[in-house]
Amino acid sequence: MKISRNFAAIALLASLACSPTFAQDLACIDKAQTNADAEKCGALLITPNEKKVDAEFKRIAGKYKGNEKMQETIRKTKQSWEDYRNNQCLFEGTAASGGQTGKPLSLDANKVFLRCAVRTLTEMQAALGKF
Numbered sequence: 848m849k850i851s852r853n854f855a856a857i858a859l860l861a862s863l864a865c866s867p868t869f870a871q872d873l874a875c876i877d878k879a880q881t882n883a884d885a886e887k888c889g890a891l892l893i894t895p896n897e898k899k900v901d902a903e904f905k906r907i908a909g910k911y912k913g914n915e916k917m918q919e920t921i922r923k924t925k926q927s928w929e930d931y932r933n934n935q936c937l938f939e940g941t942a943a944s945g946g947q948t949g950k951p952l953s954l955d956a957n958k959v960f961l962r963c964a965v966r967t968l969t970e971m972q973a974a975l976g977k978f
Contacts (some may be wrong), residue, residue: 873962877886882957889961896968903975910978928971 872892879885904925911917940960944953952960 858972864899867889873965876958876965879954879958882951885954885957885961889964892918892965893961893968896965896972900971900975903972907975932964932967932971935967936960939963 875888876885879888904921908918910920911921918968938961940952940956940963942950943959944956947953947956951957
């Protein structure tokens with residue numbers, strides 16, 4: 848049933864976001880005193896989660912091996928999701944800096960950007976797990 852699946856995905860996301868490990872991981876970003884520190888913490892969280900999302904896309908593509916229409920849909924979905932993630936996190940980071948654009952982001956804006964990247968990767972991983 849669709850409602851059950853949606854509820855299960857929401858419950859999974861809520862449990863991940865509220866888990867002590869997830870909160871401790873994000874605390875590393877929050878405690879950063881410089882952009883370099885924030886980037887280092889962010890990379891430790893983002894890189895493994897990006898690999899998990901990529902693995903999920905590969906797993907799903909494997910289910911549709913030989914179906915070129917589905918392969919193309921999966922490729923487009925992955926690209927669209929990456930565009931969404933990048934734009935959403937840039938938007939959140941820019942909004943946190945009072946609308947200032949350009950590099951480098953302020954430390955606070957960079958922290959918002961990195962937290963967004965971790966959050967959206969976790970969301971996508973949970974969403975892909977349904978398939």
